[in-house]
Amino acid sequence: MKRFEGILIKLIMIQFVFLLFFQVFFHREDSFLELKKMAKYEGVNENNYGKVLDALTPMK
Known part of the structure; x- marks a missing residue:
């Protein structure tokens, strides 16, 4: 076991x-x-919290 560790x-x-x-x-x-350009193209750096909250909140 010591050898494995x-x-x-x-x-x-x-x-x-x-x-x-x-x-x-x-x-x-x-x-x-x-890589930064690729992340920006994929939309990883954007704040999409409003869109996510709109999708998660139930319709009234």
Whole structure:
């Protein structure tokens, strides 16, 4: 069991290092701007709370 836990901890540390590396990479490169454009195109950044509330409130 100790061996499995050691392997699991190493995998978690490797995952964390890759996460940090790619976060820094995307924020420093121009590719992050393309991702921002894609998110804006998909409508993820917009506040659509009014439309959602209109859909969830019952009609009177």
